[in-house]
Ligand SMILES: NC(=O)C1=CN([C@@H]2O[C@H](COP(=O)(O)OP(=O)(O)OC[C@H]3O[C@@H](n4cnc5c(N)ncnc54)[C@H](O)[C@@H]3O)[C@@H](O)[C@H]2O)C=CC1
């Protein structure tokens with residue numbers, strides 16, 4: 001019996017993500033909450049002939065939506081328009097995330113909280129600081145979702161090398177993404193040295209890294225003001241939730257461990273990683289080990305496999321990341 005609640009379920013990401021969750025055999029209750037339209041979306045999904053029960057909740061029914069949830073996914077908030085950075089969304093989305101996370105702590109205290117709302121580099125610190133302030137912070141239960149960067153890193157690697165010889169599917173075990181989730185804080189790591197040297201010898205490495213880092217902008221521009229990535233994000237978000245669900249249900253993951261943006265000092269291997277990176281940034285995305293749906297360990301093996309360009313990208317990432325993190329922390333600390 002596993003209940004998943006989606007907060008922001010009627011939005012561009014929320015709807016397709018809820019559809020994918022309705023198809024999951026690991027979900028028995030699916031609760032959809034939004035300020036508008038969630039009961040309609042839920043009624044629509046409830047006609048699908050899979051076993052889970054799907055219910056929608058209106059604006060004033062947040063408590064009911066969250067009650068007993070094991071996983072809470074948060075894609076609530078505003079998306080970018082052309083010309084905006086993710087950081088431009090902070091003013092609105094930080095408040096939304098803080099409110100939804102504090103309600104989750106009250107009504108679903110043991111839920112894993114998965115933050116999709118941007119800017120992830122700051123909204124995850126907002127979520128964690130909010131929980132710390134309430135005295136209920138459990139570091140292994142709060143995760144920023146950065147899976148879309150991994151999905152893009154795999155797709156674009158295949159595109160760069162030539163999809164005829166290097167299929168997208170075959171890229172799945174050869175690349176991961178660490179750092180944060182915006183621009184130069186996104187650091188793709190090609191873990192297979194043969195593939196990396198192919199990119200370098202063909203002088204494709206810089207353009208590859210750039211495309212992964214700014215893949216979100218590609219979609220924002222192409223949608224011409226109608227929002228940012230929704231369908232690829234729904235798929236990526238689902239892949240991440242699926243890993244948590246499989247872990248809760250003691251099933252093996254079907255993909256390599258995915259990264260998540262987490263609070264390092266609270267997780268095994270986190271402080272070590274911080275010291276190896278020589279950074280004061282307390283939040284970082286790297287592949288995580290799960291136990292019963294919680295993050296129990298952060299991987300730093302990828303550090304030993306870095307090429308020169310990746311080392312350079314990582315240094316740039318760390319310079320920027322902490323500024324984003326401090327912005328999120330200050331937002332919560334400045335509130336009485
Ligand atoms: N982590 C990642 O990789 C990605 C993150 N995003 C972010 O996800 C967020 C959502 O994007 P879209 O779904 O495209 O936006 P959208 O505008 O289509 O949907 C957002 C939904 O959130 C709802 N909402 C707003 N405030 C709420 C509240 N207090 N409680 C409940 N629901 C609330 C809105 O009513 C709307 O239905 C944006 O911040 C976007 O930047 C987008 C793509 C990738």
Ligand SMILES: O=C([O-])CC(=O)C(=O)O
Pocket residue numbers: 079080086118148215216217219220228229
């Ligand atoms: O670019 C955006 O604003 C949405 C996002 O995070 C992404 O597509 O990676």
